[in-house]
Amino acid sequence: MIALPIDAALPALLQALQDRDEVVLQAPPGAGKTTRVPLALLKEEWLNGQTIVMLEPRRLAARAAAERMAAELGEKVGETVGYRIRLESKVGPDTLIEVVTEGILARRLQADPSLEGVGLVIFDEFHLRNLDADLALALTLNGRDLFRDDTPLKVLLMSATLEGERLSRMLDDAPIVTSEGRMFPVTTVWGSPLQPSDYLDQAVVSKCLDALDEQGGSLLVFLPGQAEIRRVHQSLQDRLGDRSDILLCPLHGELDLSAQRAAIDAAPAGKRKIVLATNIAETSVTIEGVRVVIDSGLERVPRFDPRSGMTRLDTQRISKASATQRAGRAGRLEPGICYRLWSETQNDQLPAYSAPEIQQADLAGLALQLSRWGVTPSELSWLDAPPSAAYSQACDLLVRLGALGEDRKLTRHGGDMAELPAHPRIAHLLLRGHSLGLGKLACDMAALLGEKDIQRGAGADIHSRLEILSGEQRAQRNEKGSVQRARRLAAQYRSFLRQPVLNPLADPKHPGWVGALLAFAYPDRIAQQRRDGGSEYRLANGRAALFVESDALMKHQWLVIADLGSRQGQREERIYLAADLDPGLFESVLQEQVAQVEELDWDEHEGVLKAERQRKLGELVLSSAPLAHLDDDLRAKALINYIRRKGLELLPWTPELRQWQARIELLRCLELEEKGESHWPVLSDQALLASMAEWLTPYIGKVTRLSHLGQIDLTTILRTLLPWPLPQQLETLAPQTIPVPSGSNIRIDYGERPPILAVRLQELFGLSDTPRVAGGRQVLKLHLLSPARRPVQVTQDLANFWKTTYSEVKKDLKGRYPKHFWPDDPLVAEATSRAKPRKT
Numbered sequence: 110m111i112a113l114p115i116d117a118a119l120p121a122l123l124q125a126l127q128d129r130d131e132v133v134l135q136a137p138p139g140a141g142k143t144t145r146v147p148l149a150l151l152k153e154e155w156l157n158g159q160t161i162v163m164l165e166p167r168r169l170a171a172r173a174a175a176e177r178m179a180a181e182l183g184e185k186v187g188e189t190v191g192y193r194i195r196l197e198s199k200v201g202p203d204t205l206i207e208v209v210t211e212g213i214l215a216r217r218l219q220a221d222p223s224l225e226g227v228g229l230v231i232f233d234e235f236h237l238r239n240l241d242a243d244l245a246l247a248l249t250l251n252g253r254d255l256f257r258d259d260t261p262l263k264v265l266l267m268s269a270t271l272e273g274e275r276l277s278r279m280l281d282d283a284p285i286v287t288s289e290g291r292m293f294p295v296t297t298v299w300g301s302p303l304q305p306s307d308y309l310d311q312a313v314v315s316k317c318l319d320a321l322d323e324q325g326g327s328l329l330v331f332l333p334g335q336a337e338i339r340r341v342h343q344s345l346q347d348r349l350g351d352r353s354d355i356l357l358c359p360l361h362g363e364l365d366l367s368a369q370r371a372a373i374d375a376a377p378a379g380k381r382k383i384v385l386a387t388n389i390a391e392t393s394v395t396i397e398g399v400r401v402v403i404d405s406g407l408e409r410v411p412r413f414d415p416r417s418g419m420t421r422l423d424t425q426r427i428s429k430a431s432a433t434q435r436a437g438r439a440g441r442l443e444p445g446i447c448y449r450l451w452s453e454t455q456n457d458q459l460p461a462y463s464a465p466e467i468q469q470a471d472l473a474g475l476a477l478q479l480s481r482w483g484v485t486p487s488e489l490s491w492l493d494a495p496p497s498a499a500y501s502q503a504c505d506l507l508v509r510l511g512a513l514g515e516d517r518k519l520t521r522h523g524g525d526m527a528e529l530p531a532h533p534r535i536a537h538l539l540l541r542g543h544s545l546g547l548g549k550l551a552c553d554m555a556a557l558l559g560e561k562d563i564q565r566g567a568g569a570d571i572h573s574r575l576e577i578l579s580g581e582q583r584a585q586r587n588e589k590g591s592v593q594r595a596r597r598l599a600a601q602y603r604s605f606l607r608q609p610v611l612n613p614l615a616d617p618k619h620p621g622w623v624g625a626l627l628a629f630a631y632p633d634r635i636a637q638q639r640r641d642g643g644s645e646y647r648l649a650n651g652r653a654a655l656f657v658e659s660d661a662l663m664k665h666q667w668l669v670i671a672d673l674g675s676r677q678g679q680r681e682e683r684i685y686l687a688a689d690l691d692p693g694l695f696e697s698v699l700q701e702q703v704a705q706v707e708e709l710d711w712d713e714h715e716g717v718l719k720a721e722r723q724r725k726l727g728e729l730v731l732s733s734a735p736l737a738h739l740d741d742d743l744r745a746k747a748l749i750n751y752i753r754r755k756g757l758e759l760l761p762w763t764p765e766l767r768q769w770q771a772r773i774e775l776l777r778c779l780e781l782e783e784k785g786e787s788h789w790p791v792l793s794d795q796a797l798l799a800s801m802a803e804w805l806t807p808y809i810g811k812v813t814r815l816s817h818l819g820q821i822d823l824t825t826i827l828r829t830l831l832p833w834p835l836p837q838q839l840e841t842l843a844p845q846t847i848p849v850p851s852g853s854n855i856r857i858d859y860g861e862r863p864p865i866l867a868v869r870l871q872e873l874f875g876l877s878d879t880p881r882v883a884g885g886r887q888v889l890k891l892h893l894l895s896p897a898r899r900p901v902q903v904t905q906d907l908a909n910f911w912k913t914t915y916s917e918v919k920k921d922l923k924g925r926y927p928k929h930f931w932p933d934d935p936l937v938a939e940a941t942s943r944a945k946p947r948k949t
Contacts, residue, residue: 138437649727
C-alpha cells in the first residue's frame, strides 16, 4: 500500500475506539480516510468477528470506496469488502465491511434496531448533513441505547470539514482525532467577482480553455446542475472541434453507474479528460488523473416550502466547507491547482457550512420512519432537530395518505408504506394501485416519478413516458440510460408487492387509471382549469399552476400534476409532468379524498351570510347547494370566523374603549414585571380574537347583516370581562384624567408606554416632580405644550426641565406669546390655564 496522510492518525484513532464507543475523525480531502480507516480497523479485538458498516452519501461513492478497498486487499468486491446500493448489491458470506448508502441503513435499522452482528458504524462525509444520514444516526444511537448493553456498538463520524466540537458534545464529549495535511498541495487562483447577471457557461468554458493551455492533467469542473453541464458540454464540443486528445465526461447522479465509472476512471494514455460534474464529485470519489479543478462556486439544492407543500430546486452559493472539499479534488494524486470563479472578498462572505438538509427538506419520509420506530423527534438525539412546522405538515400529509390515523399513530397501511424503499407518496401509490389490480402500472409510474424526467423537452403528459417504458415507443439515444434505470426500479418495486389484490378493477387497461394513480400520490396536486382551454389551473392545496407553453393536456379540465416548480418569488408553479383526470373517479376510487362540509361565510359586497353544503377536494369545490333554516348559533359562528379573518376593527370601538383596554394592559405589564404574574386579565386584540366565541357569541345571534355590527354595545360587553373589584382599582391606579396645579383635569393617553400627558406648560408652574400613575410605579411622559397647544418639550424629568431647559424655552415662548405669563422661577409661580394668573 502507498503511504497516505491518514496513516499518521491511525494509531490515535485505534486507541480512541479502544477507549470509547463514539469517536469523531476530522481529516482533510485526499487524506485517504474513506478507504484506509475501515481496513485498519478490521483486526481490532473489540470487533470480535462483527462486521463494519460504512455509510456513503451517494451510490457512486459507495461503490467506488468498496472497489478500492477490495483492490487494496487483492480481492474482488463481495469477498471481504462489499456494498449495497439501490438496485445493486455485492456482498457475500465472508463480507466484513459493507459500504451502504444512508437510506439502506435506516431501513435495516427498522428491521433490526440492535444491528446484531455489527460492531462499528462509520458515517463518512457526515459534513454533508444529508437527511438520511441524520435519521440513520438518530436511530443508530437510540437502538444502541435500547438493545446493545452487552455488546457495545461503536460509532465513528468522519469528514474532511466537520463541526467537530458540536458533534463531540452530541456524542457525550467524544474524542476528536485529527489528521493534518493534504497529500499534495493545491494552489488557489481567484477570479473576478462573478455577478448573478453574468453568463456562467461562458465564464466556465473560457476558464476550461485557458486551463487546457496553461496546465497539464485532467480537469474537474463543478457546475450547479445538469442543465449547465449540458450547455457547457455542447459549448466545449463546439470550441474544441476535432481534438481527439480531449474527452468530455459528464458526471451527475442521474447517469447510470457505467457512465459514472467512465467519468472517474483514468483517461487513456495520451488523452486528457474534462469532467463536468455536480457536487456528486465533491466527496469520497477520486477521479483519476485530475490535477485541475474549476469551481463555479454554485450548487443546486432542494428546498421545501411548507407554505405550498412543494419542493423547489434553488441555485445558491456553496459554503466554505464545500469549497475546501472541491479544491481538495485537485490534490489527490499530485500537486494541483483550483480556479475559483469568485473573488477572495466574496469567499470571505460565504457561510462556513451548508445548511443541513433536515432544516429545508420535505420531512414526510422522516416522519413515517419515526412513526414506525415509535418515537417523536424530541425522543431522539439530533445535531439539528427537525423543524416543528415542517414536521407537523409532514404528519398532516401522512394522515391524508392514510399512513397515520387522526391520533397521529401509525396505521397498518402506514406500516406497509414504511417498508417500501420509496417516498410515502410513492409508497401509497404502489399499495393502492396494487390493491386495485394495477400493480404493474403502479410500479412503472413509481419508477418514472422516482427518476428525473426520461423524456426531456416533450410535452407534460406522463402517458408518453409510460409508452417508452413499456416499449411501445422507442427511446432516444440520450434517454436510454434513464429508461433502463427506470425499468430496473419498476422491477424492484414489483418484487416488493406481494400482498393480495383486494378490489380488482373490471377494466384495468383503461387509460384513465393513470390519473387516478397520480391522485393517490399527489392528492394536494389535483388541479382544476380556471377557464376552458386555458393554461392556468388551481390546485387542491390552493396554489396556482400553469403551462408556460401550449400543451395537449390543456384540453382537459382536470389534471393531476406530478412535477412542478417555480423560481423564488413567483406565485404560480410551472407544470412539467401531469396526467388528465376523470372527475367521475371522485365518485368511486377517489371518493375518500372528497369531503362534504358546510361552509358559512359573510359576503363582503352584499353584507349578508352565505351558507352552502359543499363537496370539496382540498380547496376545490366540486359541487354546492344552499343551506336553509340556519339557526342563530351557526350564524354567530360564521360571523365570529369572519371577524377573526378581518380583525377586531369591524366592531364598533370608541377611543374611550381603546383607552380602557390600554389602561388594563399597562397595569398587567407592571405587575408581571414586578411579581412575574398578574391578576389583571389579558384583553389584547390577539387574546380577544382567540376568546371571541365565548364573549361575543351571546350578543350576535340575531345579526343578519354586517351593518348590524355597528349597533352592538361593545363597551358594555367588554367591561363585563373585568371582574369585581378590578373596575374600581382601574379608576384608582390608571385614572382617565389627572389634576394639574392649574386646577384642570388633563386626560392621559395610555396608547403608548409610558403613557402621555399632553398639557400646557403654564398649567404646571409650581409642580416640581413628574406626575405618576399606578401607585407611583409608572412615570408619565410629559408633552409640554405652548399656549397654541403645540409641543415645545418632551420629558419624563420635570424637575430637571425646570432647572436646565426652561430658561431657553421661556425665551422662545416669551417672544412668540408676549401677552402670556412667563415667570423667571416657575417653581414658585402660580399655575394658570389662562394667559396670565387671575389678580388676587
